[in-house]
Every structure is written in C-alpha cells, then in structure tokens.
Amino acid sequence: MLVWESAYRIGEKEMDSQHLMLFALVNQLDININQEMAAECIGDVLGALESYIAYHFAQEEALMRSWGYPHLDAHVATHEDFIAKVAALRESVLTENPLHSAIKARGFVLDWLLGHILGTDADYVRYIAARKTAAQDRS
Numbered sequence: 001m002l003v004w005e006s007a008y009r010i011g012e013k014e015m016d017s018q019h020l021m022l023f024a025l026v027n028q029l030d031i032n033i034n035q036e037m038a039a040e041c042i043g044d045v046l047g048a049l050e051s052y053i054a055y056h057f058a059q060e061e062a063l064m065r066s067w068g069y070p071h072l073d074a075h076v077a078t079h080e081d082f083i084a085k086v087a088a089l090r091e092s093v094l095t096e097n098p099l100h101s102a103i104k105a106r107g108f109v110l111d112w113l114l115g116h117i118l119g120t121d122a123d124y125v126r127y128i129a130a131r132k133t134a135a136q137d138r139s
C-alpha cells in the first residue's frame with residue numbers, strides 16, 4: 001500500500017486532486033502486483049493509468065498555457081517522454097515477464113511522479129502564485 005502524504009500537495013487545488021487520482025491508480029497497480037494478478041489485469045490497470053496521465057497532462061498544460069508559463073515547452077517535452085516510457089512498460093507487461101515488468105513499472109512511475117510533482121510541477125505553481133500576487137499588487 002502506497003501512502004499519499006500531504007507534503008505531495010503543491011497548492012493548486014485541481015492539480016493536487018488529479019495527482020491524488022494518479023497516486024490512487026498507482027496503488028491499484030501495486031494491489032495487482034501484490035495479488036499476482038494476470039498480465040491482462042495488470043495491463044488494464046496500466047492502460048487506465050496511461051489514460052488518466054494523458055488527461056492530467058492535457059489539463060496541466062492548458063493551465064500553464066493560460067498563465068503564459070515560460071517553461072511550458074520543456075514541461076510538455078517531459079510529459080511526452082514519460083507517456084512514451086509508460087506505454088513501453090505496458091507493452092513489456094503484455095509481452096515479457098508480466099510481474100517483473102509490472103514491478104519495474106510501479107517503481108518507475110512512482111519515482112517519476114513524485115519527482116515531477118515536487119520539482120517540475122511545483123515550479124509552475126510558484127510562477128502562477130507570483131503572477132497572482134503581482135496582479136493583486138497592481139489593483
């Protein structure tokens with residue numbers, strides 16, 4: 001069981017709840033691994049995770065775009081690279097040793113998500129917060 005901690009919140013309400021949802025899906029993967037579910041089941045969970053990742057990234061990119069975030073392109077490239085890696089991991093769950101590949105996927109996705117949320121995502125939140133403060137100071 002993976003435990004979500006309040007320290008993973010970055011202070012942007014909608015994105016925080018989407019991150020929590022991503023975390024819940026990684027937990028589903030964890031449960032499937034611990035119960036040694038069939039490759040198809042693990043593949044389905046990874047497929048659901050991939051879909052939600054794509055949804056979350058699109059929402060996040062739209063938010064950054066709406067605020068004119070200057071590092072948008074680099075952030076999008078990081079998202080795209082991650083999506084490609086998760087797709088490759090799902091493929092290996094279905095075609096190679098499923099449990100071994102799933103354990104690899106769980107570790108990779110969890111590490112990547114936490115690192116990305118606390119580093120790359122936290123940066124656009126700081127930028128938006130600064131823009132909001134500047135707008136308030138002007139009014």
Ligand SMILES: [Fe+2]
Pocket residue numbers: 015019056060117121
């Ligand atoms: Fe995010």
Ligand SMILES: [Fe+2]
Pocket residue numbers: 060075079116120121
């Ligand atoms: Fe992101």
